[in-house]
Structure formats: C-alpha cells, structure tokens
Amino acid sequence: MIEVKNLRKNYHSPKSGKYAGIGTKDNLEKGISLSVPKGEVFGVIGPDGAGKTTLFRILATLLLADSGEARLSKWNVVDDYKEIRKIIGYMPGRFSLYMDMSVEENLEFFATVFDTTIEENYEFIKDIYQQIEPFKKRRAGALSGGMKQKLALSCALIHQPEVLILDEPTTGVDPVSRKEFWDMLSKLKEGGMTILVSTAYMDEATRCDRIALMREGEFIAIDTPANIIADYKQTLWSVKGDNLSSMLADIRDFPQVQTSFAFGDEHHITVDQNLTKSELSNYLSDKGYANVSIDDITPTVEDCFLALTNEEN
C-alpha cells in the first residue's frame, strides 16, 4: 500500500517564473496527500506538467521531497530507500530499455539486476511475455511501441514487485495495445499487486479502481471514477452539427452557456438550468448552422476534470 502525506516538491522554472512540481499552491505546508490500499489500481490523471512524474519519482525514491512524507508498504521513501528499491517495479515515462540489446537480453539483464531469473518468474510474467516471446531475438530498438511497452512491463515485473509504479505507460501506444495493457493491469491487481499508474488519457480513468485528478501540482479530486462522475452537478449537453469549429465561438457567445469544449466530433457544453434545447437550437439555426442536434449526455471523467478546473478558476 501507498501512503502519501502533505508531500511537496517545487521546482522554480526560470522560463515561466512559476513554480512547478507538486504542492505548489500558496499554502506550502499543505502539499498533497493520498492513500492507496493493497491490491488497488490507482490512477493519477492529469495533463502534461500536472506533476505526475514528480510524484512518481518521489515514490520510486528517485527524488527527495521538499517536505511531507511518503511510505510504500512499511517503508519510508527517504530512510528506507534501499528496501523500497527491492519491492517496487518502476516504469518511467519513456520505455527504459536497451535498444541495442535483444528482447531476451533486456529481460535477462533486469532479472539479474533484481537478483532473480526469467525461469523463476516465468509463470508470473507469462501472460505478457508470451506476446513478445516470438521476437525474443529481436533488438528492442526494432520493436513497435506496443511491444516495447510490453517488454518494459515484463522487465518491471520480473521480480514480482509488491508495488508497481507506471508513469504514463500508454503514451505513444496504439489503442489496441492500450486496451490490452489495461487488461493486464487488472489481472496483476487480482494477484494482490498495488498499482499506481498515471495517464494523460482521460478515457483510461474508468479502468482504475480509484483516480486522482491532478492539475498544477494539486489533486482536485480523489474518488472512484463512478463517484467523480456522479458528483457532476451541471447540465451537460452535447452539440453536433455542420461547421463545428466555427460553431464553438457562437455557442460561447450565447449568454446562458457556461462552458463549452470541443470533444472530437461534438461539443460538450454546460448551460444554465432554465435553458431549453430548442432555445439554443433556434439560436444556432438563426446563425446559419445546419443539422444541429442537441442531447443530454452522461459526463465523462474529462468533463468532470474540466468542470473542476473551471470551478477553481
């Protein structure tokens, strides 16, 4: 399990003159806190620069926090870093493989580093490793993104870690591999592994048991994805039609529309409660937009993230 209390780590970015890192809000004592029980898949969701990597590096004993405390299992990340390095599997943001070494050599190397062998743990990583085993003589540099990801995960799992820390493991990987990857995580979780995973893809949030929405170094919500969605109080509509890109500006001009964001081939908008769909529809038709359709929708985690962000501002 993972226990994080009032953790704070600031970098001063000379370029923007702003602070980056985690726990960067005015109340410097507060920092961020978090608790993940054993056997949970906990997702940290937020855009680039939210502080996900900083948090994960502190937990992986690679960075020292400015203040606050963090424990993995019964070990403190600062004092007991040696113990922690034995029980975690860590996958940094880029696939940290040796590109000039073959699949097998990479796995063997990391197995030895963790004082074990492939044979000893073959059963444990079988599900994942079998998918890349046919290419075991191929150099890691010649693998596709999805296969690199599987190899990196195999390497991180080879010593059967108690806690798995995955920093944006699905970035740069095709959708099919991403889905497979999350399926694998669910399986590992059933074996009792605690998994901390970050992602910038909001649609992956529902695959986690609980998520923390992270923005500018702060958690803006920590809960199950369902609860976060249930907490969504606004009236949310989707708007479709021709000429979507120019429509967005006109929707924003409409006084009773609170927020509007582009979501692929539709716009998600929040509106005042007393507004009816026909009012908006007529307004858009008057503006010359054809084929306008407006529907009630259930919010996604991304909607929640945007709403929470908006509330803060």
Add this chain to the structure above:
Amino acid sequence: MKQFKAFVVKEFYHIFRDRRTMLILLGMPVAQILIFGFAINMEVTDIAVAVLNPSPDTYTNQIVERIDANNYFHVDYTVHSQNEIDELFKQNKIDLAIVFPNSFNEDLIESGKADVQLISDTSDPNTGTIIVNYATGIIADYQKEINHISGYPPYQIVATTQLLYNPEMKSSFSFVPGVMGLILMVISTMMTSISIVREKERGTMEVLLASPLKLSQILIAKTIPYLSLSFINLLTILYLAYYLLGVPIRGSLVLIVAISTLYIFLSLLFGLLISTIAKKQVEAIIMSGIGLTMPVMLLSGMLFPIENMPFVLEKLTHIVPARWYIIIIKKLMIQGLDFSFIIKEVSILLGMTGLILALSMINSKKRLE
C-alpha cells in the same frame, strides 16, 4: 556479484554492437602512431639546393660536391643569376640556395677569407634554421680540411657533442609518450562519460537507480570495459612503437604498464566526474573532447616544450595529468630510469586520482538530483 557481472556483460554488448565506435576506439591509436610516425616527420631531409657559382674553381666545386654528397641535400639547380634563385624559391622548388661571389677564389687565396651566402626559406623557421645549420656544418668541415692541407692550422676549439638517449634525434622518441598520454586519456574519459550519460539520456538510469543495484556497482561496472579497451590500446601503442618505429623500451615494461594503468584509472575517474555534470551525450563529448584533448595536446609538453611557455601557462601545465604521465613514460622508456626517478611524478598522479575520486564520489547521486 552476479548482478555486477551481468552489468559488465551488458556494457560489452553496447561496445561490440556499436561497430563503428569500436573501430574508432581500437583504430585510433594505430592511426595516430602511423600518422605521427610517418606522415608528420619533424626531421628535415630531402633538401633541394640551387647553386649560383659565377666563377667555378676547385674550392667552390668541392663545396658543392660535399653538399650534394650529403644524404640530406641534393643540388638540383645550377643557376646563373639572383633572379633565377628568387624564381625557384617562389615556385617552392628549392629549400636552400648557395651563392658564391665572383671573387671567391681570389679572396680566399689573397686574404685567406671568402664569403659564401646561404639563402634559406624560413617561412617555417625551424626547418629553415636546421637547413642552414646543416649546410654551415658541411662548409665548416670542408674549411677544416683545407686548413689542414695548407699546413698552418690556426687555433681550433672543437666541440664534440654526445646526444644522450636519442642519438639519431628521432622525433618518434618524443611523440610516442605524447600519443600514449593523449589516446589513453581521451578514450577512457570520453567513453566512460558517454556511456553513463547515455543511460541518463535514454532514461535507463532511472530504472537502474530504482533497482537494488548499488550506485558504486553501476559505476565500477561501467568503467571495467573501458579499462580493458584502454589496456588493449596501450599494448597496441607499445607494440607499434617498439617494432615499427624503433622506439626503445629501456626501463621496466612492468613499471610502464603499471603506471599506465594508474593513468587509465585516473582518466576513467575523469569520465565519471564529467558524467555527473553532463546531462546529454553531446555535452559529455564536448567536455571530454575539447575540454581534455586540447589541454592535453597543448599543455602536456607533447607538442610544445613546457620550458618555453609563458609563466601562467607553464603553471597551468602542472594540473594536466598527461604532463606528468608523459614525463614518466619518457623517463622509463627512453631514458631507462628506474622507479626512484619517477617517485615525484607518480605521487602527483596518485594525488590527482584521489582528488578526482573524491570529487566524483561527492558528485555522484543515488537519486536523480
């Protein structure tokens, strides 16, 4: 120990699979020895001479013959005017011109004193001076001879010189130690720093640090392959120098190898230190390449004699490890001295090793920052 071994094996994979780099690493010493040994030759030979001799006689003819008979000189042109000489110099066809005056014979017979003019191309001052010295020597020899024949020798003081250690004045004797100092440092330092910084750049260092591996294990395992590569280079250089260039190994070979190992170790530590500062491979290359190669070339005494340097630069050479290493190697290889003569230099190298070791230990971090 098993982890350590696996790590060293991995490092060798990196080296062997990067064929081009490996070729450079192993080929560089050979290339340097060949280039310095054959292409860059500091000795002056093959000097083309033109003679302007308006009234030939026995004396002048004999002088010209002597010059022509010398191994270093060959008289290619006999000219008839000063203009022709100018022309030949302009076309770079001659290195030296000998001009006898019209009245050479009369002067010599009547006043016992005659002038001969030597004109040399001193656009390269060293070469120019050496050529004139050679020619003057030949003429002086000839003068002695005719004095002897004429029977009234004036007072003569003859300086006999003995050239210790390198009687043939082969320049390879001085550059082989220089090349050793340069190659061993550049390869050890650059390759170690690059290989560590590469792991940082690719993110694998993050995984290694978050593993049970100890930092010292990682760093020592990093240096071992380059230690062995440098060792191969050392033996290559010694072999080529001895058998191809005829550079003697007069002192103890064991001592030479031992001191070189110390020097390689020092260079590896330098690489480690650089790797703690550099964040990108390019930075590591610049720091070790330009930051080390240039000072070694310029300040180690390899190219320019340290004695002639201005005060500040001369003092600066004291902190260049290659300077001390080159002195040791010269003493051991060329002069054939024993350990008691290199105690000072060895102590300095040991001290530097300790200092760099301490600095890189302080600077190495078991975390990312």
